[in-house]
Amino acid sequence: MAVLAALELRGLTRRYGERLALADVTLSVAAGQTLAVLGPNGAGKTTLLRLLATLLRPHGGELRVLGHALPGEGWAVRGRIGLLGHEPLLYRELTARENLRFYAALHGLRGDERAQELLAAVAMERRADEPLRTLSRGMVQRVAVCRALLHDPELLLLDEPRANLDPAAGVLVEPLIGRESGRTRVIVSHDPAGVLAEADLVLGLVRGRVAVLAAASELDPAALAELYR
Amino acid sequence: MYGKRLRPLALTTFAALTLTLVLAFFWAPNDANQGFLQKIFYLHVPLAIVTLCGFIYGGLAAIAHLRTRDSRWDMRSYVAIHLSLVFGVGVLVTGSIWAKGSWGVWWDWSEPTLVSFLLIMLLYATYQPLRFAIEDPERQARYASVFAITAGAFVPINFVIVRLSTAYLHPRVLGNISANLPGRFQIVFYLSLISMALLWITLWRYEMTSKHASAQLRALKRALGGDDDEALPRRSAVPTLTIGAGATPTGRGSAGRTGAPR
Amino acid sequence: MSAATPTVAAPRTRVVLAALLRKELRVELRSFAAVPAMSLFSVTTFVLFHFALQANALDGDLASGVLWVTLLFAAILGINRLFVADAEQGGFDGFLLSPADRSVLLYSKALTLLAYLLVLELVAVPAFALLLLQPAIWPALPGLLVTLALGDLGIVVIGTLVGALAVRTSVRDLLGPMISLPLLVPVLLCAARATSPVLAAAGAGTLPLRWLLTLALYDLVFGLITFAVFDFLLED
Numbered sequence: 001m002a003v004l005a006a007l008e009l010r011g012l013t014r015r016y017g018e019r020l021a022l023a024d025v026t027l028s029v030a031a032g033q034t035l036a037v038l039g040p041n042g043a044g045k046t047t048l049l050r051l052l053a054t055l056l057r058p059h060g061g062e063l064r065v066l067g068h069a070l071p072g073e074g075w076a077v078r079g080r081i082g083l084l085g086h087e088p089l090l091y092r093e094l095t096a097r098e099n100l101r102f103y104a105a106l107h108g109l110r111g112d113e114r115a116q117e118l119l120a121a122v123a124m125e126r127r128a129d130e131p132l133r134t135l136s137r138g139m140v141q142r143v144a145v146c147r148a149l150l151h152d153p154e155l156l157l158l159d160e161p162r163a164n165l166d167p168a169a170g171v172l173v174e175p176l177i178g179r180e181s182g183r184t185r186v187i188v189s190h191d192p193a194g195v196l197a198e199a200d201l202v203l204g205l206v207r208g209r210v211a212v213l214a215a216a217s218e219l220d221p222a223a224l225a226e227l228y229r
Numbered sequence: 230m231y232g233k234r235l236r237p238l239a240l241t242t243f244a245a246l247t248l249t250l251v252l253a254f255f256w257a258p259n260d261a262n263q264g265f266l267q268k269i270f271y272l273h274v275p276l277a278i279v280t281l282c283g284f285i286y287g288g289l290a291a292i293a294h295l296r297t298r299d300s301r302w303d304m305r306s307y308v309a310i311h312l313s314l315v316f317g318v319g320v321l322v323t324g325s326i327w328a329k330g331s332w333g334v335w336w337d338w339s340e341p342t343l344v345s346f347l348l349i350m351l352l353y354a355t356y357q358p359l360r361f362a363i364e365d366p367e368r369q370a371r372y373a374s375v376f377a378i379t380a381g382a383f384v385p386i387n388f389v390i391v392r393l394s395t396a397y398l399h400p401r402v403l404g405n406i407s408a409n410l411p412g413r414f415q416i417v418f419y420l421s422l423i424s425m426a427l428l429w430i431t432l433w434r435y436e437m438t439s440k441h442a443s444a445q446l447r448a449l450k451r452a453l454g455g456d457d458d459e460a461l462p463r464r465s466a467v468p469t470l471t472i473g474a475g476a477t478p479t480g481r482g483s484a485g486r487t488g489a490p491r
Numbered sequence: 492m493s494a495a496t497p498t499v500a501a502p503r504t505r506v507v508l509a510a511l512l513r514k515e516l517r518v519e520l521r522s523f524a525a526v527p528a529m530s531l532f533s534v535t536t537f538v539l540f541h542f543a544l545q546a547n548a549l550d551g552d553l554a555s556g557v558l559w560v561t562l563l564f565a566a567i568l569g570i571n572r573l574f575v576a577d578a579e580q581g582g583f584d585g586f587l588l589s590p591a592d593r594s595v596l597l598y599s600k601a602l603t604l605l606a607y608l609l610v611l612e613l614v615a616v617p618a619f620a621l622l623l624l625q626p627a628i629w630p631a632l633p634g635l636l637v638t639l640a641l642g643d644l645g646i647v648v649i650g651t652l653v654g655a656l657a658v659r660t661s662v663r664d665l666l667g668p669m670i671s672l673p674l675l676v677p678v679l680l681c682a683a684r685a686t687s688p689v690l691a692a693a694g695a696g697t698l699p700l701r702w703l704l705t706l707a708l709y710d711l712v713f714g715l716i717t718f719a720v721f722d723f724l725l726e727d
Binding site: 015017018057082 | 298363366367444447448451469470477
């Protein structure tokens with residue numbers, strides 16, 4: 001029985017006005033694998049992530065996420081994708097618990113157990129009932145991780161996930177969003193060496209175009225450093 | 230694609246306008262009450278009708294844009310609206326002159342057409358600031374289309390409501406358009422209407438041709454020279470037309486209202 | 492990891508709506524971003540009108556006009572704030588990433604704006620009766636309430652649309668009023684004309700049904716338009 005690829009991109013294109021934000025990207029990611037996306041600023045990494053998250057529509061080419069063609073079947077995959085970006089996507093006036101309850105309702109989840117579990121996993125239980133505006137950036141990011149995982153997504157889209165986390169929090173969060181979580185992951189990162197260790201496939205973008213596309217085992221960090229030149 | 234038959238169109242328009250002017254001044258009889266000034270009616274009312282149709286077309290093109298996500302419809306809508314804005318200023322000015330000449334006041338609140346027009350112009354005047362305030366070109370086009378649809382619906386509704394609210398309807402506008410118009414008045418009026426419509430269409434096509442040509446030129450430059458290191462274009466309210474790869478987006482055009490099974 | 496489900500069913504509208512409304516209520520109660528300002532503004536505006544018109548008591552057309560213009564301007568403040576928390580704290584993305592039906596956001600925002608307006612009127616109408624209205628308010632109240640209900644619906648329908656349109660632009664506080672005010676003129680027109688006879692000095696007259704009907708139709712038409720185009724504003 002053929003294994004359905006988790007992600008299938010064929011000639012994926014997205015414009016920004018008359019310029020191309022993403023041009024002709026073709027790749028395939030199997031379920032459970034990790035795709036690392038690297039490249040200088042403005043290369044289109046965040047655009048790619050948002051396309052995969054169904055937040056943007058493709059302007060050309062084909063995109064299939066978890067077996068469904070986007071944008072037409074976006075509704076079928078929205079509950080199965082978790083996005084962790086630069087913005088925590090949380091309301092500052094609400095507490096961590098209230099935020100998670102809110103998102104649980106949006107996803108049609110019942111009960112508090114999952115939220116409780118996640119808050120405990122990131123060591124935020126004690127401060128779960130304080131408004132987020134009173135918490136540090138690192139703590140808010142931890143709650144954001146909970147938000148992204150609340151609905152147990154099959155596909156994780158991570159935009160520099162460790163950027164706002166202190167090393168201790170990074171350790172806590174690792175089993176949830178790292179390789180051993182078993183989920184298909186797409187990680188955008190600015191750390192070629194670090195991300196090579198946990199990726200299966202590496203995509204290097206420069207000005208929206210594919211500059212590097214290879215299995216992680218075949219690449220070395222030096223080659224990737226070229227991207228940033 | 231818009232440049233075809235542009236010259237014959239322009240010539241026809243010129244001919245129609247000239248004929249209208251000649252007939253209006255020399256052939257149509259002078260109005261018994263208002264005298265020579267009444268002739269501005271031949272300019273004012275057709276301008277008004279054409280402007281309103283232009284705004285409504287802008288709304289229809291916007292609907293097409295949202296359904297097909299094709300930037301050409303956005304350009305059509307944009308040009309229609311901004312051309313109608315210019316014509317609309319003409320309506321207000323000619324209306325004001327007519328009011329001053331006939332009734333001695335530059336502005337009359339009991340004149341429903343003028344009042345409706347003022348409202349419509351105030352609304353559409355926000356179209357370009359709205360576009361300018363959104364940098365992302367795709368979102369700019371989408372939001373502008375939403376605006377154009379809402380405003381386009383507002384045009385007829387607002388006319389009806391303002392008309393309801395004016396205490397008395399001045400006969401000069403309604404009466405003149407009704408079947409009571411004697412023969413010559415009618416002929417010149419309809420001729421003028423056709424000329425104004427032709428003028429609007431010609432100008433619209435000129436502008437579309439120009440924008441389209443610029444877009445093609447830029448696409449060529451990019452294809453030849455590559456768009457590496459291209460500086461981000463200055464902020465603009467003008468829609469971007471895309472030629473070539475990625476011009477027509479994939480996928481259904483609808484917003485994808487969540488139709489998930491329960 | 493749970494077994495992969497082939498598709499995810501959208502959560503029930505009622506649940507999502509309740510969650511959204513609860514969130515709106517909490518955020519507003521904890522940040523006081525909109526309602527206090529709207530209410531205070533309306534009272535201050537009545538004072539301004541007193542000094543500008545040099546009138547101690549108004550009735551009929553003038554009273555109706557002052558009341559409705561004030562309500563409209565106070566509503567603009569609310570419209571400006573309606574989507575700000577979401578736009579600034581990434582709430583749109585969070586909602587769009589969920590399988591919830593997008594129309595529910597429209598309903599929740601419309602209901603929220605309606606709530607803002609109701610609280611505003613709870614303050615503004617008594618203040619108006621106290622400060623500027625010449626005839627007694629009680630006989631006028633039933634007619635006034637009907638007009639307020641229909642007028643509020645109009646403000647909500649236009650306000651939700653324009654609020655969403657203006658919030659992600661660079662000059663949101665300017666575009667919001669500029670776009671909504673012309674669109675709200677028919678609401679103002681019908682509401683003011685409906686209210687004038689009710690606030691007449693000689694005693695509350697009958698409510699002109701013609702204006703209420705027109706207002707209701709306007710609300711309906713723009714309600715449908717807002718419903719049809721709102722989703723297009725939510726996308727990135």
